[in-house]
Amino acid sequence: MALVLFYHPLASFCHKVTIALYENGTDFTPEIIRHDLPSDRAALLEAWPVGKMPVLRDEERALTIPESSLIIEYLDTHYPGPRALLPRDADAALQARLWDRFFDLYVQVPMQKHVADRLRPDDQRDPYGVAEATATLETAYRMLEAHLEGRQWVLGDAFSMADCAAAPALFYAGVIHPFPENATRIRDYLGRLMARPSVHRTYEEAKPFIQYFPYRAQMPVGWGGVDWPTD
Ligand SMILES: N[C@@H](CCC(=O)N[C@@H](CS)C(=O)NCC(=O)O)C(=O)O
Incomplete structure (x- = not known):
């Protein structure tokens, strides 16, 4: 291979x-x-x-x-396949890269800060850094909720690299720092993402390892539409 x-x-x-x-x-x-x-x-x-x-x-x-x-x-x-994950149109490709950066830097990175802090010894925790990470997540949730109005995927009708970045970012961040009550577009979007076979398969494959997610106990039952094993 x-x-x-x-x-x-x-x-x-x-x-x-x-x-x-x-x-x-x-x-x-x-x-x-x-x-x-x-x-x-x-x-x-x-x-x-x-x-x-x-x-x-x-x-x-x-x-x-x-x-x-x-x-x-x-x-x-x-190794192109049937789905172009980077739009061929230059302006649309820029949007895909922008939102990919958005999910990595302003959702995944602050989400990882929470995870890393939980794994640290008690006397080496960083509450200030975690509070900053939480504020970043809250800004990102507000921006995303507004952006998703009238859009099925981040770029509109076409699934792209930005949606590949969105799925894991929202999957984990939504457990660690739940979306606001009124963030219905984010919840619906995460539901659409998780229902895609490529995404569902990814999380099916995560099942045997899910007990190592430090926020496992906070994960709602059936989170992301996956039948998670009980510990
Ligand atoms: N910017 C990198 C981030 C990669 C990253 O943070 N990977 C994590 C796993 S999700 C990792 O390898 N962490 C191990 C470590 O930090 O030692 C990317 O987009 O690939």
Whole structure:
């Protein structure tokens, strides 16, 4: 297989890429990386010394591609499928990149701040940083709720890279810092995302690992339309 994906089925940034791969039925070899296994960690660091997943290895072109958004753009260019995740129109592509950045930087990153803080020892918590992250999430929710008016997907009618980024960001953030009561468009949008086969499959594959999500106890039953195992 030409494409190898270093990833973990529970990792939100990896979900962006599996959703993109499944959308287009792209063949790849999944290589699960466990950060707690020194040999896995060493393999990841060798591929991408930053040590973050996902990382794509294209054996045919002898190339390593890190960063979820770049991987999706790379797949769109070199392994295109029926669905163009980057619109061919330059202005629409800019919008896809903008909203992809929005979900990564202003939803996923503050969501990860909450998760990381929960995993820290009690005496090393960062309440100030967590409060900042919460404020960022609240701004993002307000912006998104307004943006979704009259739109099925982030760009309107066409599913794009921005929606690949939205799914994991909203899936996890919605548990950690629930959407406001009146954010009906965000809830409906998350419902539409989770109902897509590419997204549903991604979360079916996360099932065996969900007990490691530090906010598992706060997850509403059936969150995202998935029948989660009980611990
Ligand atoms: N900007 C990166 C972020 C990747 C990222 O934060 N990945 C997480 C998993 S969701 C990770 O590998 N964390 C491990 C660590 O920070 O040590 C991307 O878009 O791929």
